[in-house]
Amino acid sequence: DTAVSQTPKYLVTQMGNDKSIKCEQNLGHDTMYWYKQDSKKFLKIMFSYNNKELIINETVPNRFSPKSPDKAHLNLHINSLELGDSAVYFCASSQAQRRGPFMNTEAFFGQGTRLTVV
Amino acid sequence: ELKVEQNPLFLSMQEGKNYTIYCNYSTTSDRLYWYRQDPGKSLESLFVLLSNGAVKQEGRLMASLDTKARLSTLHITAAVHDLSATYFCAVDTSGGSQGNLIFGKGTKLSVKP
Structure with a gap:
């Protein structure tokens, strides 16, 4: 089972559009x-x-907003897409709370979403 | 603002040679991670270093952490072509309950026959 999964893997869209990338972790x-x-x-x-x-x-423009319906999901919404938003977006998760000495907060990554704005 | 600096950013080496990648960071932290990324792929965790003096080894790679010097090293022994990838160090800057991993710019390693 995939630990951190994000969809879609590829996203091509026009400038000015609004899009979302989904992320789920089962860790x-x-x-x-x-x-x-x-x-x-x-x-x-x-x-x-x-x-x-x-x-x-x-430094993140407010056109980008995360939305978390529950602890296992963190989706990324992007409004009014611009050419400069073209990139690969990675979702990740870690266990960060209840930290103590030597506690591992290692992050696990999804496979990435390649966003191309045309 | 935390800075995580890796050097070199590009490294071309011959098979069989040894080399070290350095990761310096500018704030107190006792948690440092090394990741590998192959072209077009995600990041794969290599090493987790959680205390001063920590040393981890996996195959031809060995990572160490000196929290007093704010320095981690990734040493490559007798490089082989399969090690060609980009290597990132990441520092956990959070002092409380929120995780915050900041990455270096990465070292692109190319191992040539």
Whole structure:
């Protein structure tokens, strides 16, 4: 069974459209993330979210919004898509709460969604 | 703002050679992770380093963590072509209950015969 799954794998859309990427994890983790990987392969955190707190990277445009219907899902909604939004978007999850010494907060990644805005 | 710096960003090496990739970070953390990414693929976890002095080895790769120096190394021994990939280090900056993994820019490794 896939631990972190995201759909779709590929998404091609026109500028100005609104789109969503879905993410689900079956690891029982309490924290989920969205990362953006640009053409230079740099990975930037966009959001970090658990059931109590959303941390937003201040550089993320407010056209991007995470939506979490429950602990196992964190979907990414993007409004008014722009050419510069083209990238690979990765969802990830980790167990971050109840941390103590030597606790593993390793993140597990989905397979990525390649978004192309034309 | 946390900075995670890897060097080199590009590494071309011959099979059989040894090399080290460095990961420096700018804030206190005792949790550091190494990931591998093959072209067009997702990130695969390689090593989890959770304390000062931690050393982990898997095959031809060995990772270590020095939290006082804020430095982790990924050492490659007798490289083989199958190790060609991009390697990322990631630092967990969270001090409370929220996870926050910040990644370095990655080191693209190419191992040539």
